[in-house]
Amino acid sequence: MVSHANAPVIIRRKKVVGGGGHHGGAWKVAYADFVTAMMAFFMLMWLLNATTETQRKGIADYFNPTIAVNRISGGGDGSFGGDSVFSEDVFSRNGLGATARHHDQGERARGASAPGSHGEAVGDEMRDLAEIEGKLTARSGESMVSEHLQRHIVTKLTDEGLIVELFDLEDAPLFEGSEATPLLEDLTSVVAEVFLLARNDVAIKGHASAVPVVRAENPVWDISIARAQTVRHLLERDLPPARVKRVEGHADRVRSISDPMDVRNNRVELILLRHRL
Known part of the structure; x- marks a missing residue:
């Protein structure tokens, strides 16, 4: 019978590597x-x-900061970004039409425009209208209107275009009934001269102050329309008639002054319309 009393004891140690060791947070x-x-x-x-x-x-x-050579990057490495000052003429002679920046009439009719050019075109047009506005208000320092006439003019830029408002004053009316006074003739002549600086179409809106007499038929409708037509005839002495696109009469419905019978409500709006892009 074999005795195990003196048999050696063998201890095996197993190394366990925990999950929270050196690589445990790598997934995070x-x-x-x-x-x-x-x-x-x-x-x-x-x-x-x-x-x-x-x-x-x-x-x-x-x-990617660089020294800007021209405002919009082009496909070429020249100072004009791939185009030259003769590009329009060269493309026309080669039968390729206009450039992407300056479309021909056919492309404009189809609504073609250069990528990203819509916002720039709108901005350029509004700047042009603001410059024309300055010719009437002396903001540009080069007003074409005398101080005597300027007191009858208010201008504002809107989404519709540049609105030039001509209005009556207590001591200086623009109309005798529906006929133009010499003052109105001078005003429309100056406005037409300024409008000739652009090619935009023109709209005319006539307004009248309310009348105190109650009648079966309110005369202010006929008055406002007749005055708008009078101004149209005056404008067409200097502007091409085809540029006048709308003539409207608004009676006393749209007031400039809250008092409906205030003479300041006797006015005509001449609108240099924005191009629809």
């Missing part, structure tokens, strides 16, 4: 990188959808 770093990348991606998608071509160009230039 990877997940954080993934979330950051996704946030950057969604911000990029939002920026592409919420900005114009010009704004995107500005953002790109911010991260």
Whole structure:
């Protein structure tokens, strides 16, 4: 019978590597990188959808600063971004039509425009209208209107275009009934001269102050329309008649002064209409 009393005792030690060791938090770093990348991606998608071509160009230039040669990058490396001052003439002679920046009449009729050019065209047109406004109000320092006439003029830029309002004063009416006074003739002559600086179409709106007499038929409708027509005839002495697109009479419905019988409500609006892009 074999005795095991003196048999050696063998102890086996097993090394256990825990899950919270050196590499236990690596997944957190990877997940954080993934979330950051996704946030950057969604911000990029939002920026592409919420900005114009010009704004995107500005953002790109911010991260890639260079010395600007021209405002909009072109396909060429010349100072005109791929175009020259003779591009329009060259393309016309070659039968290629107008450039992307200056479309021909056919393309405009089809609504063609250069990428990102809509906002710039609107901005350019509003600046042109503001410059014309300055000719009437002396904001440009080169007013074409005398101080005697300027007190009858109010201008404002709207989505419809440049509105030039000519109105009566207590001591200086523009109309005798529906006939123009010499003062109104001088005013419309100056306005027409300024409108000749642009090619925009023109609309005319006549307004009249309320009358105190109650009648079966309110005469202010006929008065406002007749006065608008009178101004149209005066304008067409200097402007091409085809530029006048609308002639309207609004009676006493749209007031400039809250008192309906105030003479200031006797007025005519001449609107240099915006081009519809």
